[in-house]
Amino acid sequence: RGKPPARGERLAGCLAAMAALCVEELLARAEQREAEPHRSVAVQKELELEFDLGNLLALDRNPPRAAGAQRESRLRSLARDNTQLLVAQLWGLPAGRAEGATGPLVAQLPEPFYRLPREKPLPRPRPPTRWEQFARLKGIRRRKRTSLVWDEAAKQWRRRWGYARAGGDPARDWLIEVPAGADPNEDQFAKRLRDKREKVARNEFNRLRNIARGALPGRGLHPTGHQSRAELGRATQVARVSTASLGRFQPRLPKEPAAPPPRGGKKRRFEPLLGDLAAERSRQLELLRGLGSKKPPLDLTRAVNKQLREEDAQAAKGKGKKRGQRGKRGRQRPGGGKGKKGGARRQQQRPAGRKRS
Amino acid sequence: FCFIDRTSTSSDCFKKPKTKRAKRFLEKREPKLTENTKNAILIKVIQKIPNPYLFFFRKNITRPFEDQTSLEFFSKKSDCSLFLFGSHNKKRPNNLIIGRMFDYHVLDMIELGIEKFVSLKDIKNSKCPEGTKPMLIFAGDTFDLNEEYRRLKSLLIDFFRGPTVPTIRLAGLEYVLHFTAMDGKIYMRSYKVLLKKSGCKIPRIELEEMGPSLDLVMRRTHLASEDLYKLSLKQPKICSAPYMFFNTEPVLK
Numbered sequence: 225r226g227k228p229p230a231r232g233e234r235l236a237g238c239l240a241a242m243a244a245l246c247v248e249e250l251l252a253r254a255e256q257r258e259a260e261p262h263r264s265v266a267v268q269k270e271l272e273l274e275f276d277l278g279n280l281l282a283l284d285r286n287p288p289r290a291a292g293a294q295r296e297s298r299l300r301s302l303a304r305d306n307t308q309l310l311v312a313q314l315w316g317l318p319a320g321r322a323e324g325a326t327g328p329l330v331a332q333l334p335e336p337f338y339r340l341p342r343e344k345p346l347p348r349p350r351p352p353t354r355w356e357q358f359a360r361l362k363g364i365r366r367r368k369r370t371s372l373v374w375d376e377a378a379k380q381w382r383r384r385w386g387y388a389r390a391g392g393d394p395a396r397d398w399l400i401e402v403p404a405g406a407d408p409n410e411d412q413f414a415k416r417l418r419d420k421r422e423k424v425a426r427n428e429f430n431r432l433r434n435i436a437r438g439a440l441p442g443r444g445l446h447p448t449g450h451q452s453r454a455e456l457g458r459a460t461q462v463a464r465v466s467t468a469s470l471g472r473f474q475p476r477l478p479k480e481p482a483a484p485p486p487r488g489g490k491k492r493r494f495e496p497l498l499g500d501l502a503a504e505r506s507r508q509l510e511l512l513r514g515l516g517s518k519k520p521p522l523d524l525t526r527a528v529n530k531q532l533r534e535e536d537a538q539a540a541k542g543k544g545k546k547r548g549q550r551g552k553r554g555r556q557r558p559g560g561g562k563g564k565k566g567g568a569r570r571q572q573q574r575p576a577g578r579k580r581s
Numbered sequence: 582f583c584f585i586d587r588t589s590t591s592s593d594c595f596k597k598p599k600t601k602r603a604k605r606f607l608e609k610r611e612p613k614l615t616e617n618t619k620n621a622i623l624i625k626v627i628q629k630i631p632n633p634y635l636f637f638f639r640k641n642i643t644r645p646f647e648d649q650t651s652l653e654f655f656s657k658k659s660d661c662s663l664f665l666f667g668s669h670n671k672k673r674p675n676n677l678i679i680g681r682m683f684d685y686h687v688l689d690m691i692e693l694g695i696e697k698f699v700s701l702k703d704i705k706n707s708k709c710p711e712g713t714k715p716m717l718i719f720a721g722d723t724f725d726l727n728e729e730y731r732r733l734k735s736l737l738i739d740f741f742r743g744p745t746v747p748t749i750r751l752a753g754l755e756y757v758l759h760f761t762a763m764d765g766k767i768y769m770r771s772y773k774v775l776l777k778k779s780g781c782k783i784p785r786i787e788l789e790e791m792g793p794s795l796d797l798v799m800r801r802t803h804l805a806s807e808d809l810y811k812l813s814l815k816q817p818k819i820c821s822a823p824y825m826f827f828n829t830e831p832v833l834k
Binding site for chain 2: 264265278279280281282283284285286287288290291295299300302303304306307308310311314315319322328329330331332335336338340341342343344345346347431446447474571
């Protein structure tokens with residue numbers, strides 16, 4: 225009749241429509257869920273990963289569950305998940321297009337965070353050289369020099385140094401005027417050469433002195449675990465002297481040998497009165513023994529042989545250098561030496577039984 | 582300028598370089614604030630079977646754990662601070678010693694035994710270009726809990742990370758090295774990264790096994806002492822103001 229559908233019918237109709245919609249939705253959702261594992265970028269992890277994007281590094285603290293038969297595939301899926309998370313972080317970085325609007329997409333990496341040991345130790349700033357100190361005091365600034373200089377003789381612009389330099393023309397050296405106060409017989413060319421050598425030597429000396437000022441005794445002494453005995457000795461020595469009182473009051477280690485007696489001090493040092501009683505006793509007894517014995521205190525044989533050995537060493541060293549000069553001196557010495565000893569030597573050579581090699 | 586260090590205990594500092602090229606050579610090897618990329622020496626000990634690939638160092642370096650002096654000498658000559666030493670004998674088969682230097686002295690050395698090895702050639706597929714900066718992933722809590730594993734992680738990062746770059750082309754992220762510490766072993770796998778379309782901006786990752794894969798077992802270690810390690814980790818303090826030269830700053834009296 226055209227009567228509108230009854231309430232019940234309308235409800236049923238609505239429900240049917242809703243059901244149809246629901247079913248469609250459900251189907252669509254199911255389809256999406258099927259496709260998702262192949263396209264999703266979400267990864268579930270128990271513990272968050274730690275990232276260091278400057279090094280393209282990701283650290284996963286979760287205990288890996290890839291043991292057993294399917295290890296390879298499980299390792300690969302673990303790697304895939306971790307890489308996905310790392311790439312997600314990298315894609316989150318500020319990016320731009322390199323080389324204009326059509327260039328490749330390029331991301332700005334932050335500074336690397338993970339601390340890795342250096343290759344070489346940190347460089348120390350070198351201390352200022354003597355000239356630098358002086359210049360700083362006087363307020364002298366460095367002026368930039370031109371590389372071309374006007375050469376008056378050649379009437380040209382020439383280089384300051386190097387090939388064809390201003391004032392370096394070899395032809396100008398054919399004549400040197402003897403200066404007013406100089407000796408007329410002096411060789412001015414030789415003098416010029418000598419002065420140049422001295423200047424070079426002084427420059428080199430100053431350069432080495434500047435380097436030495438910057439060098440610390442303890443540089444390069446690293447505890448590598450396999451240092452030689454000499455290196456360790458040097459390290460202990462440096463450590464001992466590195467106190468405020470320069471090692472004067474440093475006690476010795478249990479098995480370290482006693483300190484060598486200080487040399488060259490102007491102050492006279494005396495043994496304490498009640499020091500080592502045993503040492504004093506032995507010293508006094510030695511003295512008595514020496515007084516009582518018939519042997520002369522100076523063992524002439526030994527002294528003479530020692531002198532001979534020294535002379536041999538000197539002669540051998542001298543042979544390596546200028547032969548003529550040193551050889552003459554060497555031959556003169558036995559004759560010009562102290563008479564007494566020389567005489568004694570000639571007598572004592574046989575009894576001593578030492579062969580002259 | 583004033584941070585260049587020309588002082589060292591060796592006699593090299595006394596010799597002034599005579600040419601500009603020599604000067605550049607020495608400057609490259611000096612300690613610097615920002616360091617060069619580390620280079621590595623690869624050393625292989627020859628076996629009974631004559632091997633066509635003879636490396637320069639094989640006769641001179643036999644046992645890095647016993648005697649490090651020849652290793653340090655070669656590191657100094659070639660200015661390399663990382664080394665990889667491969668050897669094989671009855672007592673230690675398939676041995677690999679990976680190590681690094683600090684100031685040309687051995688800092689850390691870790692000996693690894695290779696249990697399983699699949700080389701690049703064995704897996705037949707296309708590889709990524711040589712020199713690609715790899716992505717490094719370390720999986721497993723052992724890498725944090727165990728001191729030796731921590732140093733190994735640091736060593737592997739040092740070895741494989743490549744040069745430090747300010748920017749990176751996102752499409753060029755092709756190579757990933759994945760290290761898993763599990764059951765006392767370290768599984769190293771190299772994968773080629775394939776970026777697939779996903780619903781959002783971030784691409785979906787698929788991996789393809791590409792490169793060498795190793796199953797490693799840690800054997801001996803020679804780790805640096807705490808103070809030496811701390812010394813080597815010291816980084817320069819970055820000052821904001823530029824450094825003023827000495828003699829351009831007149832002293833006002």
